[in-house]
Amino acid sequence: MKTKILSIGLAALIMTAAFTVLQKEVKVDTNSSQIAWVGKKVTGQHNGIVNIKEGALEMEEGQVTGGFFVIDMTTIDVLDLEGEYKGKLMGHLRSDDFFSVEKYPTAKFTITSIDKSEATDATHFIAGDLTIKGITNKITFPATVTIKDGKANAKASFALDRTKWEVRYGSGSFFDGLGDKMIYDDFELSVNLSSL
Template structure:
């Protein structure tokens, strides 16, 4: 995998999970794989400019915000990425669709930190570790799958993805004590010793045990009282 002036690192693909009996717009979460051995030069992430933006959906609305990075590295040997990992602070999660002074902010933050969702008291961080990198070839596509329709249907993977991904990235994503491997296309630039990466993709939160309001219950779907299993993630990474 060659690192030219424009290379790929984090963006999006769509794969399976079920919504209303049809696959939803999420990357496939599979068993964890061996982490790529990182050899060569080390680029350290800049925590101040490295975040995960998240959006959660329900038929009656959505919430969004950011999860800050605490540490991370990419390793590069010559012009080849050989590995990398990123750690994110779940306790530091921010909600951006309402002011912190709103009483509902504290209620939502507390609920997200609770065992219904991240169980942050026991699992205060999330981690992504690169397991493989492949070229994004001509003809490769980001595939959109159908979601249960509502006024707040989740964003599609193609709308989240960068315009010109150049590589597929696979990696182990660990949340709430569960590690699953995901794979998605990505776009990155490397200039003057600084690597910047942007990406967006969807995951099925239930693969990591975040089961509250699981949309698979048909009765809740009929009442529009579920929370979509699909969560949109957008990565913004800077390393040097």
């Protein structure tokens, strides 16, 4: 009886160890990971960056299988303006007209699935839940995911409809008569995510 219990316990230990070897979690390198953004309006566009606060990627048998990252909304920066105009736009983006940063200092993306892609310009399709201003929507986008020397890197460029997260300022979908003050609903993101 003791031998049987010992055998079962040993088998369970081996299976746990094997699973631990196959699946691991690696932290996101917040120094080399970043999100670039572009917002467009009738009369032009603005662009900038926002930093990744923290995150982790789940890896199994040398492939990324899941993970999450937290976006530090307090770091929203504008790159195409300087001085007073830059300060005004940064303040406006952080205000309740846009991302309500004081109330919602972070946003979060959680991966729900990663599927290999046959597209020539992407290796995978990533699906997940994006939470901005406390509102969560499911999004899917193509990405190029690479593994080198045990480190993962994911790059993706895609557009999001900001109004799905109740960012409606200057939106022609909700306000009439905006003329050349209209801001397009879609904004573009370029994500570069690397693991440690």
